[in-house]
Amino acid sequence: PRGFCLDPETAGTGRAGAFILLGDCATIDPVPVLGFVPQPRPGRAADRTAPIHAILSASIGTEPMLVDVVDGEKIAALEGALQSGIGKALLGRGGDPEQTKLMQTRRRGDTLYVLIEDNSDPLVEGAAPRFWRAFTEVNDRMTVLTISAFDGVYAGDAVLLRHLIAFREELRSANA
Numbered sequence: 001p002r003g004f005c006l007d008p009e010t011a012g013t014g015r016a017g018a019f020i021l022l023g024d025c026a027t028i029d030p031v032p033v034l035g036f037v038p039q040p041r042p043g044r045a046a047d048r049t050a051p052i053h054a055i056l057s058a059s060i061g062t063e064p065m066l067v068d069v070v071d072g073e074k075i076a077a078l079e080g081a082l083q084s085g086i087g088k089a090l091l092g093r094g095g096d097p098e099q100t101k102l103m104q105t106r107r108r109g110d111t112l113y114v115l116i117e118d119n120s121d122p123l124v125e126g127a128a129p130r131f132w133r134a135f136t137e138v139n140d141r142m143t144v145l146t147i148s149a150f151d152g153v154y155a156g157d158a159v160l161l162r163h164l165i166a167f168r169e170e171l172r173s174a175n176a
Contacts, residue, residue, distance in 0.1 A: 001166040003050035017061040017141070022167075024050035052159060054149040055124065056167050065135065065142035075112045078135055079105050082114060091133065094120025103130070106161070111136040111168055115157055128154045132164045138175050145171070 003025055010021035026049045069077045081087055082102055091114065092100030099120035106113040112135045119129050127148050134145040147164040149155055 001056075001163060001170050004056055004167075015062070017059060019060075020058050022056040022058075024053070026050070052149065052155045052163060053153040054147050054155070054160065054163065056164075057146045057148075058167075058171070059144045059146075060138065061142040063142060064140045065137050074137075075107055075110065075135075079107065079112050082112075091116050092118035092120060093127070093131075094118055096120045103157075108165065113161060113164065115161070124148065126150045126152075130154070130157065130160075132157075132160050134164055134168050136168060138171055143171070 004022040005025035007021045007023050010019070012019050066074045066077055082091065083105065088097040088100055088102065091102060094100075096118075099118055101117045103115040103117055105115075114133045114135070115130065116133060117130045128151045131146060131148040134143075136143050136145070145164060145167055147160050147167065149160055
């Protein structure tokens with residue numbers, strides 16, 4: 001999304017899939033990746049700066065989401081499982097289910113958005129306890145997107161959700 005750029009130092013792939021982290025374009029050094037050197041985006045300075053102080057991440061698996069569930073029912077099945085407490089430990093950042101609360105879920109098309117509060121020690125120093133995750137598929141691969149803001153500059157649940165939806169739409173467009 002506008003103002004966020006891939007941080008090449010955080011990208012990784014493995015047997016389980018791939019992971020990328022995106023931050024404010026104004027703070028990411030253009031590091032060459034596989035012979036490609038990112039260039040500053042043309043245009044207004046405002047378009048090269050993230051509109052909120054947050055980080056985005058994407059975890060892309062090698063398999064579809066819920067392989068035993070019919071395509072049109074995957075989002076509902078996942079939402080039901082999460083609301084019943086199944087997978088609660090996987091929602092949080094710290095892995096402690098006692099510190100993790102599912103605050104709300106929202107469906108939008110083929111994507112489930114989940115607002116989470118995790119009061120365990122954050123993996124990223126200064127990260128706010130509330131964050132959104134999006135569960136979807138991209139090219140038949142389970143994809144989990146996350147937006148995390150920072151304490152003291154938390155833009156609010158609705159603002160973060162709007163930016164996570166924009167991230168999802170950018171992925172959809174790039175992988176059409």
